[in-house]
Amino acid sequence: MMIHKEICVGCGRCHPYCPTSAIHFDDLKSVVDQDVCYECGSCLRADVCPVDAIEESPHVYEYPRALRKYFSDPEATHALTGMSGRGTEESKTNDVTNRCGPGEVGIAIEVGRPTIGMDLKDIQKITRALARAGIHEIEPNNPIHSMIQDPSTGDLKPELMGERVLSAIIEIAVKRDRLRHVLRTLKNVAGELDSIFCLDVITQLEPGLRVPQEVLDVIESEGLSWRPNAKINMGLGRA
Numbered sequence: 001m002m003i004h005k006e007i008c009v010g011c012g013r014c015h016p017y018c019p020t021s022a023i024h025f026d027d028l029k030s031v032v033d034q035d036v037c038y039e040c041g042s043c044l045r046a047d048v049c050p051v052d053a054i055e056e057s058p059h060v061y062e063y064p065r066a067l068r069k070y071f072s073d074p075e076a077t078h079a080l081t082g083m084s085g086r087g088t089e090e091s092k093t094n095d096v097t098n099r100c101g102p103g104e105v106g107i108a109i110e111v112g113r114p115t116i117g118m119d120l121k122d123i124q125k126i127t128r129a130l131a132r133a134g135i136h137e138i139e140p141n142n143p144i145h146s147m148i149q150d151p152s153t154g155d156l157k158p159e160l161m162g163e164r165v166l167s168a169i170i171e172i173a174v175k176r177d178r179l180r181h182v183l184r185t186l187k188n189v190a191g192e193l194d195s196i197f198c199l200d201v202i203t204q205l206e207p208g209l210r211v212p213q214e215v216l217d218v219i220e221s222e223g224l225s226w227r228p229n230a231k232i233n234m235g236l237g238r239a
């Protein structure tokens with residue numbers, strides 16, 4: 001995002017809308033720190049500037065900076081996947097995509113959050129930890145998949161280092177008996193991150209609409225608590 005300094009009257013109304021404090025005063029006018037800006041669009045969408053001094057930068061869609069917008073602006077559509085909202089449908093359409101099949105468990109690692117954000121180096125810390133644990137396959141329809149330079153190491157493409165986004169989701173699917181291994185891997189790497197993450201654990205339901213008890217047992221025995229968030233597929237689709 002950019003602010004036309006020659007137009008800005010220094011009222012400061014846009015400042016509270018920036019989740020990363022990228023907007024600051026310089027000579028009583030507001031400017032955007034381009035290193036810190038996530039390109040989330042919040043300051044522009046707020047529509048509070050009395051003189052229309054805020055404008056999207058002409059470079060916002062240039063790679064790799066464009067990733068900031070795709071992962072941070074809820075109104076942006078990811079160029080690779082055609083999806084808004086961090087570029088993935090996650091498990092919400094699992095009834096037709098079968099990303100997480102019978103006997104498997106899907107794990108979505110949601111890194112960063114609005115108002116917290118992260119450096120993509122944090123994504124790499126996780127993908128490297130997963131690779132060391134023998135998990136090399138990121139969900140192909142997830143935009144993180146195309147950001148991997150070397151699946152054997154989990155390294156991201158080098159040009160992405162230094163890019164910052166509000167939030168991104170790493171998605172994997174493993175056999176259910178590997179869930180404990182993945183949870184321990186993620187608990188171990190958590191302390192290395194400069195941001196936060198939460199986990200979604202996804203399963204197909206058993207007859208009677210029951211969550212598989214073996215999955216819940218593993219989560220609880222690893223000292224984690226779970227909430228049955230209700231994003232319910234009604235089985236109307238066909239995988």
Ligand code: SF4
Nearest residue numbers: 018037038040041043
């Ligand atoms: S686009 Fe978002 S991060 Fe950038 S200056 Fe505006 S509110 Fe702040």
Ligand code: SF4
Nearest residue numbers: 008009011012014049
């Ligand atoms: S709202 Fe507009 S005029 Fe006021 S500080 Fe921000 S950019 Fe400048």
